[in-house]
Amino acid sequence: MDNVPAQYRHGENGFDRRLMEDLANAGFRCYTINQIPDRTAPKAIPIALDWLEHLEERVPGPETHHRDVLRCRLIHRLHDSAARGNQRAIDVVTTQIRRRPPRSTASAGMAGQVLARIATARHFDEIVELFNELDDDSSDKFFLTAYFGKVKTTQSRDIVLPYLDHWAVIVIPALIKMKATGVRHLIEPHLKNSWPPTRTYARRAMERLT
Template identity: 50%
Template sequence: MIIKYARMPYGSENGGTEWMNDLPARYKDGERGFDRRIMQDLAAVGVPCYTLGDLSNGPRTIPQGIPIFIDWLANLETRIPGPETEHRSAIRSGLIRNLIDPAARGNQEAIDLLIAQVRRQPPIPERMQTWACDALHLIAGPKNFVQIAELLEELPEGTAMIPLVEYLGKVKSPEARDIALRYLDSPARGKAIKALVQMKATGVRHLIEPLVDDRAPAVRKQAQRALEKLSS
């Protein structure tokens, strides 16, 4: 089955391969995120695209692409050796973003790879760390709590850690509750409130009440909803 989306290559709708031999002038192999090998790997499983960036803004889910995204992310430095060029960085970004996919839920290899990307040295740009954490929030489950909690402990305050705070809501345990409470006085406080509601935490209403007057409208709204849902 061919994945269809707005920016798919012209002529690929019915499974033809001619489009791969008639590339737009802006695509040159090994430059700016275009790699013929990835294009061919994905086309072989019914995912026509010129670049991973096109897919990142395309289909909501690409089940048949998940094994390819995982394989390339696991072997990226081998397949594109040398220093981190703009080209390899663009491909890394596309691989990470395309794992923000419900089809990767529970995939331990994908989860391990994304955690490794967040920990990579030298660090990847914060926007990529945020996308990796967005993916972890979506695909990691309660059994991954120890991994996610350890990663959250390592991350400084910033946008990257915010999705992991929301992830805590999947874990109905005192340990997850205590971690979420630590973020009620941080930029992630809105997500911390959401996590506490999702896990049905008890004994936290009095800690959320002051946030009804928070400076951020979204946090005020989240806090009010939480007080309506939490029993104590």
């Protein structure tokens, strides 16, 4: 990795030589963390976590395009089954969601998607607390809704139901996954939803739920 192509300039557009070297030491021959080809890369998880925990120290100052790109790529790397149930990863992603000032629109929703994937049923109370903190126009909150499908309880059902009419495309799959009862009559109107994916999920729910 000594001869870095000219297109990669340290401190620009998400390229950081230090991160490249950390990845190389872990066996990843790539210039940026998003170039790791594997869908799951357990050895990359601690590197991504360490960088997110110390990002403002390593790239100080106001949020620049470079740091924003770095942040996006590091968060996205945690969208990995290898991070599932990892408390440190869950804490780090939660911190990113709570970050003030908020992350850029470029990464809006990404942390919510990641957290919905890696949090498990035992993290329910943590996720509920975070979910209730977020504004209803938050992209992270929208994607985090999917998490509740993992928890097959009436409490989980009742948390997502208020969002059914606005976020049907993500709420209905969550209701299906948790095998929710007593919701078919609420889902039925979405059989005529204007968006095809929502109609598909509604049909599936009517077939599977009691």
